Amino acid sequence: MSSDVVVPNLFSGLGPSVAAAVAVVVVTIVIAGKIFRRDGENGQPYPPLAPASMLDTMNKMQGSDLPWFYLQMATTLGNKYTYRLKLPLRQMFVVTGDPNFARDVLLDPKSTKPDLYRQFEADGIGNIFTRNGEFWHARRKGTAPAFSSSHIKRMNSVAIEIAELWIKNTLLPVMKEGKPFDVAKEMINITLDSICKTAFEYDPTEEEKEQFLKCEELVTTEYISRSLSNPFRQYLGPLLPKRREAMQAAKKNLALAKRIIANYRAMKNPTKGTIVDLIANNKCYATLDEMAVDLIIYLVAGHDTTGYTLAFTLLELARHPEEQKKIRDDLAKRTPDDWSNSKVVQMAIKESMRLYPVSAGGSLRQLGRDFETDDGFVVPRNSNVVAAMILLHRNPTVFEDADKFIPSRWENPTKEMKDAFLIFSAGKQNCIGQALANAELQCIIPMILSQVELEVVEEGSVDCFLTMKPTGAWLKAKPLNGN
Numbered sequence: 464m465s466s467d468v469v470v471p472n473l474f475s476g477l478g479p480s481v482a483a484a485v486a487v488v489v490v491t492i493v494i495a496g497k498i499f500r501r502d503g504e505n506g507q508p509y510p511p512l513a514p515a516s517m518l519d520t521m522n523k524m525q526g527s528d529l530p531w532f533y534l535q536m537a538t539t540l541g542n543k544y545t546y547r548l549k550l551p552l553r554q555m556f557v558v559t560g561d562p563n564f565a566r567d568v569l570l571d572p573k574s575t576k577p578d579l580y581r582q583f584e585a586d587g588i589g590n591i592f593t594r595n596g597e598f599w600h601a602r603r604k605g606t607a608p609a610f611s612s613s614h615i616k617r618m619n620s621v622a623i624e625i626a627e628l629w630i631k632n633t634l635l636p637v638m639k640e641g642k643p644f645d646v647a648k649e650m651i652n653i654t655l656d657s658i659c660k661t662a663f664e665y666d667p668t669e670e671e672k673e674q675f676l677k678c679e680e681l682v683t684t685e686y687i688s689r690s691l692s693n694p695f696r697q698y699l700g701p702l703l704p705k706r707r708e709a710m711q712a713a714k715k716n717l718a719l720a721k722r723i724i725a726n727y728r729a730m731k732n733p734t735k736g737t738i739v740d741l742i743a744n745n746k747c748y749a750t751l752d753e754m755a756v757d758l759i760i761y762l763v764a765g766h767d768t769t770g771y772t773l774a775f776t777l778l779e780l781a782r783h784p785e786e787q788k789k790i791r792d793d794l795a796k797r798t799p800d801d802w803s804n805s806k807v808v809q810m811a812i813k814e815s816m817r818l819y820p821v822s823a824g825g826s827l828r829q830l831g832r833d834f835e836t837d838d839g840f841v842v843p844r845n846s847n848v849v850a851a852m853i854l855l856h857r858n859p860t861v862f863e864d865a866d867k868f869i870p871s872r873w874e875n876p877t878k879e880m881k882d883a884f885l886i887f888s889a890g891k892q893n894c895i896g897q898a899l900a901n902a903e904l905q906c907i908i909p910m911i912l913s914q915v916e917l918e919v920v921e922e923g924s925v926d927c928f929l930t931m932k933p934t935g936a937w938l939k940a941k942p943l944n945g946n
């Protein structure tokens with residue numbers, strides 16, 4: 464790994480004196496934090512250090528190829544799936560793709576989300592995603608009933624209606640004209656429409672959706688990718704043009720969330736138990752702003768992860784016509800209301816989630832006690848540990864031909880495979896929306912494949928800014944059996 468990296472745009476917009484001061488602080492913290500030490504206090508080894516310089520690591524962590532960087536570090540270390548990163552933090556920063564260690568950390572009651580998560584708070588207001596303790600618990604407990612089986616059924620039936628309309632009004636017409644479609648863009652549209660309608664009873668305009676998606680990208684890029692790799696950005700805030708732009712974008716999205724809450728309050732008979740209903744009536748929120756930021760979390764988390772998983776699954780199936788055929792053969796044996804129970808469909812979705820975990824950046828936790836890994840490494844209390852889904856899911860000691868799309872590997876998975884599959888994370892701060900995501904995926908994929916055959920026109924590329932996504936991937940739908 465080359466270490467002669469030019470300082471990336473971390474200090475863009477700053478004068479040379481401020482940049483120099485920042486550099487001094489970085490060096491001081493590195494020395495004070497002793498992050499380059501090989502062994503712990505009692506002589507037990509720490510996990511190995513990834514062979515990338517601090518600047519290179521910071522650069523990669525804000526780039527779109529973070530998942531591939533994680534994989535490259537593991538390979539370069541000779542297939543070591545737990546290692547330290549050189550970052551300007553006082554605590555050790557460990558990345559792991561070891562299923563036992565990852566699960567131990569996530570399931571440990573003393574593990575918490577580190578303060579690093581607070582850098583994601585674009586408005587400086589705490590929310591369900593960034594906090595711990597009673598603050599987090601009151602919010603999680605408040606919205607949990609929205610994911611009861613009856614609400615999942617209600618929400619999923621709306622998602623199905625939206626997908627049916629999309630097939631009729633977009634997919635079939637473009638097929639007749641022989642035109643391709645941008646799979647990620649279309650799937651995101653479906654999931655964004657459905658979360659707005661089902662969770663918030665809100666019909667967003669095309670303009671609102673477009674603006675929200677644009678602002679979301681600006682916010683996640685600045686507050687998540689750049690901030691995580693360069694903690695100093697939060698202190699330099701308004702001095703940085705990109706930070707200023709992201710702050711404006713966050714304000715626009717907050718205004719949208721407030722419109723959604725106002726719309727709910729103006730309704731005569733709103734549905735009971737929707738996410739907006741539970742947020743708007745939860746006494747734990749001190750202000751409207753606090754409600755609005757949690758609503759934004761649900762709006763973001765509720766559409767892009769599911770939308771991009773739909774897109775990756777369709778893309779992989781388009782690459783593998785034989786897998787599409789297996790699905791169609793299985794669907795032919797079932798009635799449409801039984802399609803979501805198709806094991807063949809479920810295995811294809813699971814395999815695409817394994818290969819392309821949309822939450823590729825992983826689940827980050829601060830340790831509440833010392834840990835020892837199966838490899839004999841010690842990871843001290845207060846360390847930051849990221850359970851990196853891309854490393855877990857492509858760990859070659861767990862998955863044979865780990866980089867290949869092989870849905871049938873899930874027919875009889877080993878215990879190790881089941882343990883390594885952590886797409887929704889684990890423990891108390893796991894994904895609250897996983898049942899909804901699975902229901903939508905298991906209904907929409909068979910609906911599309913039962914009507915058209917898919918082929919790839921443009922492969923596009925994989926990007927990762929918080930969420931892993933296929934960019935510029937275009938598919939073409941063909942009539943079934945050439946009809």
Ligand code: HEM
Pocket residue numbers: 591592593603760761764765766768769772821822825826827886887888891892893894895896897899900
């Ligand atoms: C394929 C789809 C999805 C995937 C892969 C996914 C993945 C995840 C993961 C890995 C986390 C833990 C993040 C961390 O530890 O930092 C998480 C948290 C969360 N997810 Fe999802 N998610 C999906 C869909 C959804 C949906 C549909 C919703 C809501 C409608 C949702 C709402 C949330 C929320 C609110 C949290 C924070 C929970 C907490 O901290 O208590 N997610 N998700």
